[in-house]
Structures are given as C-alpha cells and as structure tokens.
Amino acid sequence: MADSLDELSTQELHDRAIHRAERHLDVRFFWSLLRLIPAAEAISGDEGEAEFDVQSSKGLISDALHSGDGRLGEALRPVFIDYLRRHPDA
Numbered sequence: 001m002a003d004s005l006d007e008l009s010t011q012e013l014h015d016r017a018i019h020r021a022e023r024h025l026d027v028r029f030f031w032s033l034l035r036l037i038p039a040a041e042a043i044s045g046d047e048g049e050a051e052f053d054v055q056s057s058k059g060l061i062s063d064a065l066h067s068g069d070g071r072l073g074e075a076l077r078p079v080f081i082d083y084l085r086r087h088p089d090a
Contacts, residue, residue: 013080014068020090044071
C-alpha cells in the first residue's frame with residue numbers, strides 16, 4: 001500500500017483520509033489538519049487566506065472540507081499519505 005499511495009492523486013489521498021477519519025470519528029486527525037491548514041496555505045502562496053483562518057474557526061472548518069483542492073491539497077499531500085500509511089484499512 002505504501003508505494004501505491006504515492007501514485008494516487010492528491011484529491012484521492014484527501015478523500016480516502018477524510019473518509020477514514022469520518023468513519024472512525026478520528027477527531028485527532030481533523031484537529032491536526034485544522035492546525036496545519038494555515039501554514040499549508042502560506043506555503044501554497046495564499047498568505048491572506050492563512051491569516052484569515054488563524055482568526056476564523058469557520059474558515060478552518062470549511063478549509064478542512066476542501067483541503068484536497070489545488071495548491072492547498074498539494075501542500076497537505078504528505079499529511080494525507082502519512083495518515084493513510086498509519087491506517088492501511090482506509
């Protein structure tokens with residue numbers, strides 16, 4: 001499974017990780033994702049959005065749901081791969 005994860009699209013990694021976390025009520029994963037999103041947005045070039053998210057939990061929750069999209073998804077790709085490798089049942 002480890003090698004095959006690298007071949008998946010970022011959106012597929014996101015979808016699998018989110019689906020697994022939802023199925024197992026893995027609040028710890030969602031919390032870590034929410035904490036990483038502002039930094040990932042800054043890395044992906046969206047510093048204005050990162051600043052807004054630090055101040056707005058509503059923005060963070062919305063971002064978590066769409067965290068597999070575009071440059072943000074690419075910045076979080078290692079997080080999705082790491083999570084899926086630790087949970088091969090996903």
